[in-house]
Amino acid sequence: MAAPDDSEDQDALYVLTAALLTPARFPAALxxxxxxxxxALGLDPYPGGYGLVIGQDSDGARWTVVVDDVSLVAVAIASWDCGMEYDLSPGERTVVSVxxxxxxxxxxxxxGLPAPHDPAPEPEPSRDGSGQDGPTAGTALRLPLAPPDTGTWGPPQRRLGADEIALHWTQWRDRTEAEDAEATGTAKRSEVAKEPEVTQDSEATGTAQGADAPGESSENGSPSPGEISHPGIRRVLGELRAYLHSDTAPPLGRVRSGFAPDGARMLRADGPGWSFVARTDDMAFVLLDEEPGEVLPVGRGSELPPLxxxxxxxxxxxA
Structure with a gap:
């Protein structure tokens, strides 16, 4: 972007990036x-969603322009993702808030602009519906927006971690398979030359003690829903099932479905203290606030596909 000169509008916004804020796609950190x-932005949850245009003014101050022309912002983001130039200039009538x-x-x-910095705090706009300054106008200051803290483990970082898994699914899937194979190999090496003990019960079932019974592990070695002992994963799956059977629908956007290769869908869901990511034709992963940095795999088994x-x-x- 070219640097502005003195003749340019001092109120112009020099766009750096943009984001969608819609029920199906919103910044996970928020x-x-x-x-x-x-x-988090002081906006009403309008079903049609918003576009966030983020940039600097001629003094270098940080500003976020909220617009209701979601399609325009979506086209700009898609163009930039493809390495194409796109001049994102929303019309004044589309601006919801600055x-x-x-x-x-x-x-x-x-x-060509000063380093990014927050503008000076401004008085909160009137909320009495009259269009004029209310009786308390000017007594409260509107503080600038600030990014959530992602430097330490917590809800923002947990949600961003789940988004990262969805974005790089194949790498995480391969990593899980490698860890399962290593764990299986270690277990087998520790039992070398140890004959499984056969009892009357095992003779009747055809299963030796110490061996896996049929159905006790998923295709990739990760625990399937029916055999999960981890209380956190059980809690997450229970809350997801409750979404399906409750008379009250979960908040809009709590469960989202996106594109995945081979005709599958990528599912993302978040809740109090947890994040869930899965492919409809594969397995799932769970992240928990109480287990910083841990990614917990959930094997496909027989119960996960219908869920x-x-x-x-x-x-x-x-859309």
Whole structure:
């Protein structure tokens, strides 16, 4: 982007990036669902969603312009992702709000401008519905937006971690298979030359003690839902099942379905203290607030496929 000169509009926004804030796609760092993410920016959860245009003014101050022209912002993001130039210039009539600060952490800056910085706090706008300053106007300051803290493990980092798994599914899948193979090999080496003990019960069932019974492990060696002993994973799967059978639907955007190769769907769900990511034709992963940095695999087994199918049916999808 070219540096501005003195003749240019001093109120111009020099766009650095943009993001979608819709029920099907919103910055994971902001919340577990669409209403929570909107609340982080002081916005009402409008079903049609918003576009976030993020940039600097001529003084270098950080600003976020909220627009209701979601399609325009989506086209800009798609163009940039393909390495194409796109001049994102929303019309004034599409502007819903202009917020000081940035809700996301950016490592870029507009050339030729002062270093990015927050603008001075401004008085909160009137909320009495009259269009005029209310009786308390000017007594409260609107603080600039700031990115959530992702430096330490917590909900923002946990949700971003789940998004990273969805984005690089194949690498995480291969890593899980390698760890399962290593664990299986270690277990086998520790039992070399040890004959399994055969009892009357095992003779009747055809299973030796110490060997896996049929159905006790999933295709990739990770525990399947029916055999899970981890209380955190059981809690997450229980809450997901409750979404399907409860009379009250989960908050909008709590369960989301996106594209995946080979006709599958990539599912993302978040809840109090947990994140869930799965492919409808494969396995799942769970991340928990109480287990920093841990990625817990859930094998496919026989119970996961119908759960994923039902979640996909109720999930919101990109338009």
């Amino acid at each position: 919340g577990d669902d669409y209403p929570e993410s909107c609340a 917020l000081p600060g940035w809700p996301l952490d950016l490592a870029v800056a507009a050339p 994923l199918k039902a979640l996909d049916a109720m999930a919101v999808r990109p």
